[in-house]
Amino acid sequence: MTTVLITGASSGIGARAAARFAGRGLTVVGAARSIDAIARLDGVIPIELDLRDEASATHAVAETTRIAGPIDVLVNCAGYGEFGSVEETSLDHARQQLEVNVLGAMALVRAALPGMREAGRGRVVNVSSLAGEFAAPLGGWYHASKFALEALSDSLRGEVRQFGIDVTLVQPSYVATEWHETAMVHLERASARGPYAEMAATMRAYFASPGLARQMSTVDAVAELVVRAALTPKPKTRYRIGPGANLAVALATLLPDRAFDAMTRKQFGYA
Numbered sequence: 001m002t003t004v005l006i007t008g009a010s011s012g013i014g015a016r017a018a019a020r021f022a023g024r025g026l027t028v029v030g031a032a033r034s035i036d037a038i039a040r041l042d043g044v045i046p047i048e049l050d051l052r053d054e055a056s057a058t059h060a061v062a063e064t065t066r067i068a069g070p071i072d073v074l075v076n077c078a079g080y081g082e083f084g085s086v087e088e089t090s091l092d093h094a095r096q097q098l099e100v101n102v103l104g105a106m107a108l109v110r111a112a113l114p115g116m117r118e119a120g121r122g123r124v125v126n127v128s129s130l131a132g133e134f135a136a137p138l139g140g141w142y143h144a145s146k147f148a149l150e151a152l153s154d155s156l157r158g159e160v161r162q163f164g165i166d167v168t169l170v171q172p173s174y175v176a177t178e179w180h181e182t183a184m185v186h187l188e189r190a191s192a193r194g195p196y197a198e199m200a201a202t203m204r205a206y207f208a209s210p211g212l213a214r215q216m217s218t219v220d221a222v223a224e225l226v227v228r229a230a231l232t233p234k235p236k237t238r239y240r241i242g243p244g245a246n247l248a249v250a251l252a253t254l255l256p257d258r259a260f261d262a263m264t265r266k267q268f269g270y271a
Contacts, residue, residue, distance in 0.1 A: 003027045004021045004027065005108070006028065006077055007031045009046075012177040017226040019042070027068045031047045033048065047063055061111035071115055077127045082141045084138060087196075101149060109124055121165065123230055124153075125167075128169045130248060138187060138203050139183075170226050171241070175216055176218055187200050
């Protein structure tokens with residue numbers, strides 16, 4: 001019986017993926033700061049987790065192992081977007097972004113790896129973003145967290161292959177969740193009234209546009225991709241989803257930096 005520990009299981013992609021794992025008859029432990037919603041998911045065992053606290057991550061892995069046995073699959077799905085200009089975003093908020101999206105995820109990996117090594121098998125799925133491939137204005141700290149997650153995943157993959165453990169990334173573009181609303185709240189807090197206010201207003205309008213809504217992937221589609229990345233016998237290193245996702249990465253790689261900057265400004269409507 002495969003045991004899955006998945007973070008961010010209280011809502012959005014994490015909740016849908018947890019339900020899908022459980023629907024396949026796997027033993028699923030869903031982790032989040034608030035577990036009330038997880039408790040309502042059929043077949044998912046709720047466990048409290050605060051990704052800003054290393055001891056909480058270590059405890060979550062130990063409790064999962066105690067309750068459900070050795071962890072076969074770790075899915076790092078929890079995360080949020082700290083939006084705002086680099087200049088105006090407080091370093092406290094920047095640290096929290098890195099703690100949740102990067103350091104917390106790696107704390108879980110560090111805690112889970114000994115058991116996976118002992119078993120001679122395992123899978124780590126890190127839910128990243130296209131934001132880990134290229135950066136845009138007003139999302140610097142979020143992009144930084146995803147760039148870091150991508151780099152650590154690549155390094156980790158090379159390190160643990162010898163133990164029968166694989167590491168893969170899921171890179172959604174825009175997804176129809178409340179993530180965007182949360183990101184805009186952070187943008188408002190940081191940059192709505194200062195020298196970047198006009199740029200912030202333009203970004204808010206962009207995320208509220210019907211055109212963007214038509215480009216969003218469904219939560220179910222992304223959740224199904226997470227499950228595939230976790231369970232397929234020979235996973236790809238990266239799974240991208242979203243209209244134009246592969247093209248966007250190709251353009252970021254092939255275009256000169258300033259040409260890509262100009263294209264990004266035009267996309268968001270910046271001057």
